[in-house]
Amino acid sequence: MKTLEEIKKIHVVPYSHHDHAWTNSRQWHIWRYIEGFCLALDLMNTDLEYTLTIDNVLHSLIVFEQYCPARADEFKRRVREGRISVANGGMALARPADFDGELLIRNGVAGRRVFEEKFGLDDIPVYFNADTAIGFSQMPQILKNMGHNYYRFSRPHASMDLMGVPGEFIWRGLDGSRIIASRSLYGGCVIADWANLDTWSEKKASFINEDIADKLGRASTDRILLNVGLDDSLPNKNIYDHDIDLSGFIADWNANESSQMVYSSFDKYFEEISRQELPVWEGPVDEAELAFNAPVRVDKSLRRMRIIAERLLLINERLGVIMQSMGLDSGKDTIDMLWDRLFAFSGHAMQHLLERDYDEILAFAEATIVLLGEERTRRTDAIAQQAARLSKVSHVVINTNGFELSEPVELHITSPYHVNGLVLRDSSGKILPWQITEMFNGDKGYKNKQFNEVRVAVPITVPAMGYESVSVQFDGKPMQIPENAADISNFVINNGVFTAAVENGVVVMLAYPDGKKLAQSEICQLRFYHTEPTDTWLYNWEPKSIEIMRTSNVLYIEYGPLRYRFITEGTIGLSPVRLETIITRDSPVIKYNLTLDNRESEGYYMISLPCAKEPMIKASIPFGEENREVEKILYAYPNRGENMECFWERNLTYGFYANGYVRYICGEGNMALLQGDLNSFCRSEPGKGEIEQLLYRSVDMSARTEQWVTKIGKDFSGTGEQHFEYAVAVLDKDDGAAQAARMLHMQRAPLITSVRYQMNETIYPPALSCLKINNYNVMLSAAYIKDEALIARVYECDGLMTSCSVKTVKQVQKAQVIDFTGKPLEKQIKIGDGIINFDMGAWEIATLKISF
Numbered sequence: 001m002k003t004l005e006e007i008k009k010i011h012v013v014p015y016s017h018h019d020h021a022w023t024n025s026r027q028w029h030i031w032r033y034i035e036g037f038c039l040a041l042d043l044m045n046t047d048l049e050y051t052l053t054i055d056n057v058l059h060s061l062i063v064f065e066q067y068c069p070a071r072a073d074e075f076k077r078r079v080r081e082g083r084i085s086v087a088n089g090g091m092a093l094a095r096p097a098d099f100d101g102e103l104l105i106r107n108g109v110a111g112r113r114v115f116e117e118k119f120g121l122d123d124i125p126v127y128f129n130a131d132t133a134i135g136f137s138q139m140p141q142i143l144k145n146m147g148h149n150y151y152r153f154s155r156p157h158a159s160m161d162l163m164g165v166p167g168e169f170i171w172r173g174l175d176g177s178r179i180i181a182s183r184s185l186y187g188g189c190v191i192a193d194w195a196n197l198d199t200w201s202e203k204k205a206s207f208i209n210e211d212i213a214d215k216l217g218r219a220s221t222d223r224i225l226l227n228v229g230l231d232d233s234l235p236n237k238n239i240y241d242h243d244i245d246l247s248g249f250i251a252d253w254n255a256n257e258s259s260q261m262v263y264s265s266f267d268k269y270f271e272e273i274s275r276q277e278l279p280v281w282e283g284p285v286d287e288a289e290l291a292f293n294a295p296v297r298v299d300k301s302l303r304r305m306r307i308i309a310e311r312l313l314l315i316n317e318r319l320g321v322i323m324q325s326m327g328l329d330s331g332k333d334t335i336d337m338l339w340d341r342l343f344a345f346s347g348h349a350m351q352h353l354l355e356r357d358y359d360e361i362l363a364f365a366e367a368t369i370v371l372l373g374e375e376r377t378r379r380t381d382a383i384a385q386q387a388a389r390l391s392k393v394s395h396v397v398i399n400t401n402g403f404e405l406s407e408p409v410e411l412h413i414t415s416p417y418h419v420n421g422l423v424l425r426d427s428s429g430k431i432l433p434w435q436i437t438e439m440f441n442g443d444k445g446y447k448n449k450q451f452n453e454v455r456v457a458v459p460i461t462v463p464a465m466g467y468e469s470v471s472v473q474f475d476g477k478p479m480q481i482p483e484n485a486a487d488i489s490n491f492v493i494n495n496g497v498f499t500a501a502v503e504n505g506v507v508v509m510l511a512y513p514d515g516k517k518l519a520q521s522e523i524c525q526l527r528f529y530h531t532e533p534t535d536t537w538l539y540n541w542e543p544k545s546i547e548i549m550r551t552s553n554v555l556y557i558e559y560g561p562l563r564y565r566f567i568t569e570g571t572i573g574l575s576p577v578r579l580e581t582i583i584t585r586d587s588p589v590i591k592y593n594l595t596l597d598n599r600e601s602e603g604y605y606m607i608s609l610p611c612a613k614e615p616m617i618k619a620s621i622p623f624g625e626e627n628r629e630v631e632k633i634l635y636a637y638p639n640r641g642e643n644m645e646c647f648w649e650r651n652l653t654y655g656f657y658a659n660g661y662v663r664y665i666c667g668e669g670n671m672a673l674l675q676g677d678l679n680s681f682c683r684s685e686p687g688k689g690e691i692e693q694l695l696y697r698s699v700d701m702s703a704r705t706e707q708w709v710t711k712i713g714k715d716f717s718g719t720g721e722q723h724f725e726y727a728v729a730v731l732d733k734d735d736g737a738a739q740a741a742r743m744l745h746m747q748r749a750p751l752i753t754s755v756r757y758q759m760n761e762t763i764y765p766p767a768l769s770c771l772k773i774n775n776y777n778v779m780l781s782a783a784y785i786k787d788e789a790l791i792a793r794v795y796e797c798d799g800l801m802t803s804c805s806v807k808t809v810k811q812v813q814k815a816q817v818i819d820f821t822g823k824p825l826e827k828q829i830k831i832g833d834g835i836i837n838f839d840m841g842a843w844e845i846a847t848l849k850i851s852f
Contacts, residue, residue: 002219004208004259009223009272011264012250013085014040015053016229017130017186018060019093020347023708026357032232033060034068040235041074044083047247051082051263052235053227055089055128057114058344079119085265086121087128087152088112091343096135097289097657097680098303098348100748101622102782102793103310104135107343108146109820126266129153130186131231132348133293136621136657137284140173141845145820150270151181152225156286156649162634163285167218168273170280174624175843180274181281184215187230187239195244200256203249221276225269284626287619287633291652292538293351294604295679295696298722300715302350305365307677309342311748312372317784318400318749319379322466325770325809326386330785334375341368352537355713376752383467384754388766390427390471397470398752399462401745402773402780402794406461408563408584409751410437413472414453421477424458427469427766434458435562439479451479457563459585462751463769465783466809489554493564497588498730505554505568507581507590510730516668523728524592525549525608527692528573533602533703541604541652547573561585574599588731589674589743594695594724601717602700606683606692609673609728612665613689618737619682620660620744623781623795624843625737628656631686652694655683660744661729664691669733672740674747676725695724738777741797745779774805778840786822790850799842806836810852818849 016036021029037060040052054061065072078084090111096104112124127148129135134153143151151171160183171181194206215224228246230239236246253261295303313335320330345365353361384396393413399405411434413419424432440453462468493500494513501509510518529543551570558565564583571577580593596605617628635650659680662673673682673693681694698718704710729743771790773780777798784791796802815836817827827846830837840846 002216002222004212004216007216007219007222007224007259010212010253010259010261011223011225011269012228012246012261013053013225013264013266013269014051014228014235014246015055015130015186016233017231018056019231019349020059020361021353021357022231022349025354029232030063030067034064036232036234037064037075038068038071040084041071041078043235044078049247049263050235051085051265052078053085053087053265055087055130056093057091057111059093059347061118076119079121082265085267086115086119086124087126087266088115088124088146088148089128089130092347093130093132094346095132095293095348096129096139097133097659098306099622100307100310100659102314103306103342103346104622105142105146105820106339107346110339110343112146112821124148126150126152126270128266131155133290134183134286136286136624136659137174137626138621138623138843138845140171140179141175141177141843142623142820143179144177145845145847147819147821147823149180150266150274151179152266153181153183154186155290156288157183157185159288159634159650160285161214161218165218165281165285166220166279167215168220168223168278170278171285172280172282174283174626175841175845178280180270180278182225182270182273184218184225184227186227188226188228189244189246190230190239192238192242192244194249195238195242200252203252204256207249220279221273223269223273223276225266287626287628287657288635288650288652288655289657289680290649291541291655292648294539294652294681294694296351296699296718297715298696298718298724300362302345302362302365303679304677305362305369306342306346308369309365309372312369312376313338313342314782315400315749315752316372316375316379317782318465319376319383319398320785321783321790322383322398322400322768322770323379324785324790325768326383326764328382328386331375331379332785335784338368338372338375341371352712354708354711358713380752380754384756386762386764387467387469387756387768388762388764389756390425390469390766391473392757393472394756394766395470395472396467396754396756397460397462398467398754399464400749400752401464402771402783403464403742404461404769404772405464405746405751406459407587407746407751408457408459409753410455411458411470411753412453412455412755415474417452419451419454419474419479421475422454422456422479423473423475424456425471425473426460432458432460432470433562435558436479437558437563437565454479457558459562460751463767464772465780466769467767469766493560493583495564495583496586500583500590502566504551505566505579505581506551510671512669512730512733516733518667518669518671518730519610520667521610523590523609524726526572526577526579526594527606527608528575528600528603529606530600530603533700535705537704537706537709538648539651539697543603549577549579572596572605589727589729591727592725594726595721596695596724597721598698598719600698602698602703604697605695607695607726609671609691609693610666611671611684611689611691612667613687615664615666615684615691617656617684617691618663619656619658620662620740621657622659623845624797625663628658628684630654630656630684652681652683654685655681658682661740662691662693663731663737663740670731670735672729672731672743674727674729674740674743676727676747678724678726693726696722736798738798741779742776768809769807770809772807774807774835775802777802778804781845788851790848790852792848792850793845794840794848795845796840796843801842802840804838804840804846806848808834808836808850808852810834812836812850812852814851816849818847820847822849
């Protein structure tokens, strides 16, 4: 803590926070941002000291260039002069906790590149995360790889104050990377009562009380950074557009005080504090999430659209790598266009857009996903058509993971006459087992008609980043419709990995095959917590009552031996529920597909999983995992008035952030929740013996009175049908993070199938692997073609030093490790026989550039 007398300089950084839109329409924001930039340029012509900071491309800069081209050159000149400073917030101001990881990287790198090209900048040292949760303990490594040395962020502001996080510090991340960080709320001079006071003593006291006192409490140096402005604020005006003479106030301060106050930039401030001794913060700074960012809408949410689009993009990129290895065009230009479309709906405040704006951006997002789906189909078909023919009909199964993948796939087998005596073989000629999941008769009574089409589940092993072919033949033996097991209510499944007891459509017991118990209660209980609506756009998480799912009917669709699938129908409160459960032979995963027809109003849906009283929770984060000791995480307080900021940020008591999976102790072993397409909000009350995953918020819109909230749109309430995919995994008894990480990647990039009837021979083999990571603890995050080279990003996922081995199908000419911007890094690499070897540290992210 510092006193005012210890402060030597106050850096005043004028800034206007530009969301895509917030409380007003996008149309209003566009005009507002143009007005703000024009006023700032006018002010710079008369006030030679005035500065401005901008932080993103899409929300405001592109808009200004489009609608005010006459002043674009003037804007660029002010950037070159240093009067307008660029702090990279990416293409769109994105919330780090919302994404799997690659979208955060691509958004930041693309934004930096646009800023550098538009303004001729050689370097952008600062990454700025205004008004968003700051992320996770891999942020220092990610930002260093983006080429940034400094990090400025704001939330969770009040919670970090209570945790004792300094205002300026060196953040040491999960892998040991270090970055200089500075934090505080991005607004300043929001009310500026001092502008209406007469004496200097009154002005000074008012200014200190509003903008300096809280910063002194967390200051680590003799410098203070003051962002002036707030959401869509105008130059030299407070939040209500009342004029304030900021330049006059700065002159008065410098005439009356010992410290210096200057117009400045983030760059100058960080340069000065980097020369001072700073405290070091180890590991995560934020272990929860902003509770007001809770998921809404679900099926029609931009959060869900981003998840789907990001994963489809990564799959399409990897398909492009397989295509390139087969001599086909990788389609790089199409991928670049689709990333640009994804950036357009990645902004952090967009779930609260007014109805017309939201409908427009949602339609754009849905169209993007359609384009991505079409592109995936085109690419898989192109790969399938090039694979060698094994029979008149072949199914090509494609794996876009960096490791060999063994799991069942569903194949749809057809015949122009009838399916009789099905025989399936892989590319080596091995006969594959199969299980009928569905049969189709058609309407016409063909001669010898039995079944024209059949869907089967087939366990298959597919090489890394490649494909396997399955030949389809018929031996003339009769086919049988699977027996219906609807009369069975209670039974036990031993799938080779675990034993599961099923009662009335619910898994109620799990154990290892040797008898050691994992769980002896319902594995995934669905709950609805009724809450009282708040009088603002914020949420109340205190339950007034709790509903649980009640079963009314169970349909047993498949009853082994390769796969068990049953559908449980019922209700939770007023809402119908349909829950599909899938258990597969030799798989450690129980898959769930939930359909919820929500008819409730205010409250939230959770799934609850049993765990040990002290479960030792490990939460996945992009490119790693963190411990979660929920009893040590600071949350909201009983009296909201004492710390309203904390109420906004942390009102989901015992909540924590997890992106991908949650590992935990359960009974005598280890389990994991694989989140699938769920969000990052989890909860675990200490000593209660359960972990909960938030599905989403249901909102009573009729109880909201704020005018802008009433205009958000009806689907914000979350009523109607919503869908969720998630899974529970039984982990090896002594396994670490690598097994869970592998299951996570299998879930995000499942096997893809494509049928081919082409009769001509091809030069490509019936099975292919173009890229393989030979380490169990190293995951492939991304693979794509750029400038005729293969870019492969990998990360160590188990906290171990390792010698990474990457195998390619082509002869490697050159390989080097680069940062996310493409800059070469110093790391020794050995190449031989298509294998690349290099050392990796624990939790390290490494990007390879490979030329063939």
